[in-house]
Amino acid sequence: MSLDQLKPKQSLDQLPTFEVFVQPNESRNFQHEGIVHAPNNEMAFIFAKEQFSRRNTCSGIWTVSTANVYVSETTDDKMSIYDNVHPSESSGEENYSVFHLVRRGKQHMFACNVKATSYQEAIGVVKLSFDLTKPVLNVWLIKESDIFKSSENDQVIWNTLPEKQFREAIAYKGSEMIKKFKKEQSSNQNE
Amino acid sequence: MNNVAFKDLLYKIADDQLILGHRNSEWIGLGPLLEEDIAFASMAQDKIGQCQAFYQLLNDMGETDPDSLAFFRHANQFHCCQFVELPIGDYGFSLMRHFLFDAAEYLRFDMLASASFEPIRNLAIKFRGESRYHTMHADVWIKELGSNTDDSVSRMQLALDNAMPYALGIFEESRFEEILITDNIYEGEVVLRERWIESIDHILKKTQLIIPDLAASSPKFGGRYGQHTEHLQPLLDEMSEVINIDPSAKW
Numbered sequence: 324m325s326l327d328q329l330k331p332k333q334s335l336d337q338l339p340t341f342e343v344f345v346q347p348n349e350s351r352n353f354q355h356e357g358i359v360h361a362p363n364n365e366m367a368f369i370f371a372k373e374q375f376s377r378r379n380t381c382s383g384i385w386t387v388s389t390a391n392v393y394v395s396e397t398t399d400d401k402m403s404i405y406d407n408v409h410p411s412e413s414s415g416e417e418n419y420s421v422f423h424l425v426r427r428g429k430q431h432m433f434a435c436n437v438k439a440t441s442y443q444e445a446i447g448v449v450k451l452s453f454d455l456t457k458p459v460l461n462v463w464l465i466k467e468s469d470i471f472k473s474s475e476n477d478q479v480i481w482n483t484l485p486e487k488q489f490r491e492a493i494a495y496k497g498s499e500m501i502k503k504f505k506k507e508q509s510s511n512q513n514e
Numbered sequence: 515m516n517n518v519a520f521k522d523l524l525y526k527i528a529d530d531q532l533i534l535g536h537r538n539s540e541w542i543g544l545g546p547l548l549e550e551d552i553a554f555a556s557m558a559q560d561k562i563g564q565c566q567a568f569y570q571l572l573n574d575m576g577e578t579d580p581d582s583l584a585f586f587r588h589a590n591q592f593h594c595c596q597f598v599e600l601p602i603g604d605y606g607f608s609l610m611r612h613f614l615f616d617a618a619e620y621l622r623f624d625m626l627a628s629a630s631f632e633p634i635r636n637l638a639i640k641f642r643g644e645s646r647y648h649t650m651h652a653d654v655w656i657k658e659l660g661s662n663t664d665d666s667v668s669r670m671q672l673a674l675d676n677a678m679p680y681a682l683g684i685f686e687e688s689r690f691e692e693i694l695i696t697d698n699i700y701e702g703e704v705v706l707r708e709r710w711i712e713s714i715d716h717i718l719k720k721t722q723l724i725i726p727d728l729a730a731s732s733p734k735f736g737g738r739y740g741q742h743t744e745h746l747q748p749l750l751d752e753m754s755e756v757i758n759i760d761p762s763a764k765w
Contacts, residue, residue: 338547359549366658369651370549373556479643480650489563 341367342392344422344433345375346383353385353433355422355463364388364471372480378490381481384473391469393442395462400427403458404446411447415440418467421449423459431463515631515697519690521572522593523699524634526688526738527622528568529594532584533746534615535561536753540602557612557648564641571633585754586761589747590740597680597734599746603673606659606666610673613652613717614681618710620645625706630698653717660721667722674718678726682733685710689739 338360344353356375361367367386376384395404419439422431435453439445442464449455449462488494538558545551569580577583597615602608623645626638659666685707688694695702711728718725736742757763 360547361549362658365654369647369654370553372647373553374549377552377556477646477650480647482643483640487560487563489559 338362340389341371341386342389343367343371343375344385344387345371345381348380349382353383355431358389359386368471368473376481376484378484378487380484382478386471387465387469391465393464395446395464397424397461398458400460401458403455403460404462405450405455405459408446408450410451411444412451413438413440413448414444419445419448420465420467420470421445422463422465424461424463425457425459427460431461436467515699516690516693517575519688519693519697520631520634520699521575521577522688522690523694524568524572524575525593526595528565528572528583529592530598530615530619530684531561531565531568533592533594533749534598534611535559535565536749537598537600537602538608538612541605541608546605553651554608554612557651560644560648564637564644567637567641571637574633581757585750585757587750589742589750592740592742592746592750593738594742594746595680595683595686595734595737596741596743597677597683597737599737599743599749600680601745604669606669607673607677609652609655609659610670610677611681612648613656614677614714615684616645616648616652617713617717618681618684618706620649621706621709621713622700625700628698629700634699656717656723657720660718660723670721671723674723675726678728679731680734682707682728682731683735683737686733686735686738 339362340358341361341364342358343356345356346353359367359370359374361370364386368384371384371386372381398404398406416438417440418436419442420436421434423434424431435449437445437448437452439448445464446462535558538554538561541558542551542555545554565584566580569577569583572583573579578586597611600611620642623638623642626634627642629635629638656670659670661667685703687703691702694700700706715725
């Protein structure tokens with residue numbers, strides 16, 4: 324084989340990723356659940372719905388391009404990100420959505436919106452405005468305008484979710500059937 | 515309320531869902547993208563779930579049980595339109611069928627959500643919600659592929675042209691059309707078709723796809739009264755293969 328037959332490796336035809344946040348019901352906050360691959364926010368939403376709200380309950384989904392999520396460093400458990408943050412006044416009108424990770428192994432959860440002119444300023448505004456008693460291990464900041472949010476009208480798509488027993492393996496009573504069959508088999512053998 | 519007329523309506527809704535749900539489930543494991551494979555399979559499952567509810571309502575009204583309705587009828591006893599029994603084809607065709615069929619189904623549920631008979635009104639309201647997601651999903655894909663590359667546009671145009679005569683078969687009028695309308699069950703296939711045309715046009719306008727001339731399209735009727743393509747019986751045979759090994763087995 325000659326060297327001029329070598330070609331550069333083809334770049335993977337992967338779609339960009341979108342982060343997905345789910346609100347299980349209206350009394351709880353949006354929580355990060357994972358990602359989907361999609362060409363845009365609209366398609367990310369329709370994928371996210373069946374990836375991350377196939378069971379249980381759901382009242383809302385947010386999607387945002389991974390490239391629009393700004394991530395802080397991660398502290399160890401005793402310290403909080405905010406320990407080294409100076410409080411700042413807001414100098415702007417743009418909404419920044421703030422997500423906190425308070426325990427390792429858990430997911431980021433929506434904390435608040437603040438007005439600011441930059442991601443850096445936003446984190447300072449949070450420090451100024453909120454009572455941060457629990458240590459925050461990691462912060463995500465996203466411009467609210469970058470987030471694609473399901474509407475209230477969309478909530479009907481999840482109305483029947485709790486009734487969809489056919490989506491639960493347990494509803495097919497597989498192990499009950501097997502036990503019953505084994506019992507019948509062994510009583511047949513005993514005869 | 516005229517029970518014979520009403521059951522006629524229930525049969526066609528439920529049979530459409532059983533057959534299309536099964537057809538769409540044939541894509542499991544073969545979808546173009548993992549997330550899409552999951553979404554398409556979920557919606558197929560929804561259709562079967564809805565079908566089961568409609569078969570149960572038929573059972574409550576004196577027809578046989580849902581399993582028997584699903585697995586023990588011959589093709590000429592099925593009331594699905596011919597559109598839903600067609601093979602899945604390529605993904606573009608299946609997406610186009612999903613778009614055209616689910617648009618009509620949403621509008622049908624929307625009409626039935628005001629039906630004078632409570633059991634169907636309740637089912638329609640519930641399933642209209644599920645259907646909202648199904649149409650959302652279809653609309654996003656049609657807008658995406660219908661205006662993306664020359665390849666995707668030409669393939670979706672071909673799918674639309676091939677699908678249209680069959681899609682028009684959804685609106686084959688019932689023998690009991692007048693009774694269902696005067697009984698305030700729903701507004702009938704003619705009005706449904708008009709709303710459907712508006713609805714699909716609203717989305718197709720946002721693409722480079724051209725809606726075929728409906729006046730020149732010959733609708734594929736017959737499915738509502740047992741006249742089917744050569745595809746339905748083999749599909750039913752496959753669906754009932756396991757239950758036919760031992761029809762009396764308890765699952």
